[in-house]
Amino acid sequence: MRKIKFGRKEERTGSWRAILAAAGLLAAAAAVSTGCQMKKYEKIELTGISETEEEKEEREALAPSEASDTVQNPPRKAESSPVGAEITKETAPEMEARDETVYVSGSNVNVRDFPGTKASVVGAMNQGESIKRTGYSQSWSRVIYQGRECYMSSQFLTTTQPAPLETTAAASQGTSAQAGEVGLNSGWKYADFSKINSGKAILYKAEGANRKGKVVCVNAGHGTSGGSSVKTLCHPDGTPKVTGGSTAAGATTAIAVSSGMTFSDGTPEAKVTLALAMVLKEKLLARGFDVLMIRESDDVQLDNIARTVIANNMADCHIALHYDSTTNDKGAFYMSVPNIASYRAMEPVASHWQQHHALGDSLIAGLKGVGAKIYSGGKIDMDLTQTSYSTVPSVDIELGDKGSDHSAASLDKLGNGLADGVELFFKN
Ligand SMILES: [Zn+2]
Numbered sequence: 027m028r029k030i031k032f033g034r035k036e037e038r039t040g041s042w043r044a045i046l047a048a049a050g051l052l053a054a055a056a057a058v059s060t061g062c063q064m065k066k067y068e069k070i071e072l073t074g075i076s077e078t079e080e081e082k083e084e085r086e087a088l089a090p091s092e093a094s095d096t097v098q099n100p101p102r103k104a105e106s107s108p109v110g111a112e113i114t115k116e117t118a119p120e121m122e123a124r125d126e127t128v129y130v131s132g133s134n135v136n137v138r139d140f141p142g143t144k145a146s147v148v149g150a151m152n153q154g155e156s157i158k159r160t161g162y163s164q165s166w167s168r169v170i171y172q173g174r175e176c177y178m179s180s181q182f183l184t185t186t187q188p189a190p191l192e193t194t195a196a197a198s199q200g201t202s203a204q205a206g207e208v209g210l211n212s213g214w215k216y217a218d219f220s221k222i223n224s225g226k227a228i229l230y231k232a233e234g235a236n237r238k239g240k241v242v243c244v245n246a247g248h249g250t251s252g253g254s255s256v257k258t259l260c261h262p263d264g265t266p267k268v269t270g271g272s273t274a275a276g277a278t279t280a281i282a283v284s285s286g287m288t289f290s291d292g293t294p295e296a297k298v299t300l301a302l303a304m305v306l307k308e309k310l311l312a313r314g315f316d317v318l319m320i321r322e323s324d325d326v327q328l329d330n331i332a333r334t335v336i337a338n339n340m341a342d343c344h345i346a347l348h349y350d351s352t353t354n355d356k357g358a359f360y361m362s363v364p365n366i367a368s369y370r371a372m373e374p375v376a377s378h379w380q381q382h383h384a385l386g387d388s389l390i391a392g393l394k395g396v397g398a399k400i401y402s403g404g405k406i407d408m409d410l411t412q413t414s415y416s417t418v419p420s421v422d423i424e425l426g427d428k429g430s431d432h433s434a435a436s437l438d439k440l441g442n443g444l445a446d447g448v449e450l451f452f453k454n
Contacts (some may be wrong), residue, residue, distance in 0.1 A: 121161030253283030392447025
C-alpha cells in the first residue's frame, strides 16, 4: 500500500469540491492570462501496463478526496499562513506602492499568483535571493517574478541582505550539501509518490566568471535497474492518463522507470542518453550554468517521480533526454502538454504547462539553429509522469529515434543545440 503523507494539518482545509472549484478558478485565470505565469515547459512519462487488481485496489484507496489534498496543498515548509486562504486579486489587501529590492529570508518560500495561501504556487525562492517589490502590506508583498506580478508572504522578505545558504538542498535537508550528491528529501512535495529513490543525483557548479546562477537538471532517460517492475501513479491526484503512449490512456499507474528502447544498431537508448547527458553537462558548465546530473552511470536508483521531485527542488529547469521508438529517423521533438481541459486544470500542470512549452520551444529552436533534424512542428502531445509532477519548467525531449545517428559527432551537435536552447530559454 502506498503511504500518503500530508502537509501540516492547517493547510489541509480544502474539500474535494473546494479543490475542484479552485482548479476551475485556476483554469479561468490561466485563460485570461492573469497571475504569474512564466515560461512553459513539458515533460515525458514512462511506460504503462494494464492495471492489475492490486493496482486497482491502490487506486481506489487513494481516490479521490485524500489523494487530491496532496495536490493542491503542498506542505511548503517556510510559509506559515499570515492571511486567510480565500483571498483573490479582487479581495487582495491594500498595498503601499514600493519600488525596492528585497531579499528572501527563508528557504523554499512560495511565489504565488494571488496573495493567499490557496493561490497557485508558481515558483519558490531561497535565502538571500533578491527580487523587486512593487507593493507591500503586512501580510503579502507584490513582487516581479520572472517578469510577472506575483505575491510572496511579507514575513519572508527583508530589505537587508541576509547570508545566502549554500544550496536548496542545504536549506531543506539541514545539511551542508554543496556541489555533490543530492538525494530525494522525503519532505519535498510529491516525494511520497516515488517508489525508487535510494540513488543520488550530482550537482555541479560552474566556476567561470560567466556564472549564470541557474541550475539545469540534465536527466539521462532510463537507466534504473529494476525500474520496470515497479509502478507509480501517473498523476498525483490519482486520475488516469489522458493520452496513450507507452502507457495506455486511462491507466492510473505507469512503470516507475522503463528500460528504454534499443537503437537499430543494437545500442541501448539508456547508453546514448547518458553519453549525450555527459556532453551536455560540459557544455552547460562552460557556459556558466550549474548542472544537476540525475545519472552518470548505467544505474541510478531514482524513478521518474524521484528525478522530477529532485529537479523541482534543486533546479531551475528539467530536461529529460530520450530517443523515440520509431525507426525512420524522424527528427527531434519534445513532449508537449495535451490540450485536454481536465489535464491542464490539474495541478501542478495547471500552473506550469506554459513554462514547459516555453522550455521545449527554446530547445527545439536551439536544435534547429545547429541544423539538427526536427520532427514536424517539434512537439507531440503526451501525458507524462514527468510533466504531471513538475513544478519547474520541464520537458522530455526526444532527440531522434531508433534510426538516428548517435555518433560522438552527432551528440556534440545536439549538445550544442540543447545548450543554445537553454540559453535562449533563460534569456526570454
Ligand atoms: Zn526514452
